[in-house]
Amino acid sequence: MIYQKPKGTRDLFGFELERLETVNSIARRFFKKSGYQELKIPWVIDKRVYVLIPEGTASVWRAFIENKLSLPARFLYIGSMFRKERPQKGRYREFEQIGIELLGESQPFYDAEIIEQAKRFLEIIGAYDFFIEINSIGCPKCRSAYKNILKSYLKPHMNTICTDCQRRFGKNFLRIFDCKEETCQKIYDRAPMITDHLCLECREHYAHVKKYLGIFKVDSKENKKLVRGLDYYTRTVFEFKQKGLGAQDTIIAGGRYDLLMKELGGSDIPCLGWAMGPERMLLALPQDVPQLEDRTSIYIAVIGERYVETMLKVRDTLVKNDFICVMAAPEDSIKDQLRQANRLKVDYVILYGEDEAEKGMYAIKDMKTGEQHSIVPDQLLQFLKKS
Numbered sequence: 001m002i003y004q005k006p007k008g009t010r011d012l013f014g015f016e017l018e019r020l021e022t023v024n025s026i027a028r029r030f031f032k033k034s035g036y037q038e039l040k041i042p043w044v045i046d047k048r049v050y051v052l053i054p055e056g057t058a059s060v061w062r063a064f065i066e067n068k069l070s071l072p073a074r075f076l077y078i079g080s081m082f083r084k085e086r087p088q089k090g091r092y093r094e095f096e097q098i099g100i101e102l103l104g105e106s107q108p109f110y111d112a113e114i115i116e117q118a119k120r121f122l123e124i125i126g127a128y129d130f131f132i133e134i135n136s137i138g139c140p141k142c143r144s145a146y147k148n149i150l151k152s153y154l155k156p157h158m159n160t161i162c163t164d165c166q167r168r169f170g171k172n173f174l175r176i177f178d179c180k181e182e183t184c185q186k187i188y189d190r191a192p193m194i195t196d197h198l199c200l201e202c203r204e205h206y207a208h209v210k211k212y213l214g215i216f217k218v219d220s221k222e223n224k225k226l227v228r229g230l231d232y233y234t235r236t237v238f239e240f241k242q243k244g245l246g247a248q249d250t251i252i253a254g255g256r257y258d259l260l261m262k263e264l265g266g267s268d269i270p271c272l273g274w275a276m277g278p279e280r281m282l283l284a285l286p287q288d289v290p291q292l293e294d295r296t297s298i299y300i301a302v303i304g305e306r307y308v309e310t311m312l313k314v315r316d317t318l319v320k321n322d323f324i325c326v327m328a329a330p331e332d333s334i335k336d337q338l339r340q341a342n343r344l345k346v347d348y349v350i351l352y353g354e355d356e357a358e359k360g361m362y363a364i365k366d367m368k369t370g371e372q373h374s375i376v377p378d379q380l381l382q383f384l385k386k387s
């Protein structure tokens with residue numbers, strides 16, 4: 001009997017395996033410093049049944065509910081996933097995936113933060129020739145009203161669009177925008193878009209996400225046809241696309257999925273995250289993937305939205321000097337921010353608000369000793385490097 005690997009799978013060994021494991025190792029160290037706890041997902045349903053999971057998000061939520069974990073929570077998962085579609089270059093039936101999940105945070109600051117974290121991670125592993133697309137697909141209230149608007153537009157075109165789109169419109173109507181048929185795309189190019197028909201709450205949320213991306217200095221392009229194929233996605237969706245990979249150019253995809261917890265039988269809890277295919281990413285990376293050294297971790301507690309830009313400059317300076325930085329949403333209370341800093345087990349917390357701005361100082365708390373110092377901006381790097 002001749003044994004051979006199933007179609008759409010591959011053996012990993014030698015230099016190719018080393019590159020993949022290097023990327024996984026960097027992900028573990030980078031996201032651990034950003035407060036993410038790694039989670040391993042089981043494939044066994046019972047002693048006779050094994051499930052080949054297509055993505056990690058639902059399994060992360062299942063683990064959260066079953067183990068009665070506390071909020072907010074940050075998880076990282078790395079492992080094999082599976083798809084049934086036809087294999088293509090960089091798109092296998094069994095494939096590696098790196099994903100992060102941020103549970104319990106509804107503020108638009110965090111939508112922008114996970115996008116910015118993805119950008120920094122890609123830059124660390126040597127990926128630069130990529131671009132970011134974003135969109136908002138609203139909430140159930142938005143989509144219900146928008147579906148009627150879109151239905152009216154498509155009524156005279158129903159016999160022209162492909163049979164897949166006709167079927168999708170009845171089941172998950174936003175998925176028609178994923179169609180690759182040229183005839184369909186020409187029709188959808190002129191269609192009303194959900195981004196232009198958001199309710200007030202979703203419109204304000206989306207505006208704040210774009211505002212924070214600007215503050216983070218993350219360049220992105222709005223793609224009003226960018227959607228998701230699962231109903232539990234809400235509001236922000238985004239994709240990172242790598243130039244030079246052809247049609248299969250998406251290397252990171254994610255967004256907000258505030259409806260998933262209810263689908264799994266839990267309470268109404270917000271969630272957002274993204275997933276990356278490192279195997280496809282490696283097709284566009286240089287042969288040598290840089291290593292990430294252990295670095296001091298800093299949590300920046302911002303007391304007031306007007307100080308975000310000032311502290312982002314501080315964070316960028318610290319990152320350039322090999323520190324890992326996590327920045328809090330300014331809408332959170334200082335008590336909540338310090339509680340999160342404790343949970344993340346950072347080395348130092350920089351506190352900055354009205355008092356510090358008036359004094360021209362940073363308040364720095366050593367999380368190991370509990371000591372607090374007042375440091376002038378020019379001495380910040382010197383203080384942290386000596387510590």
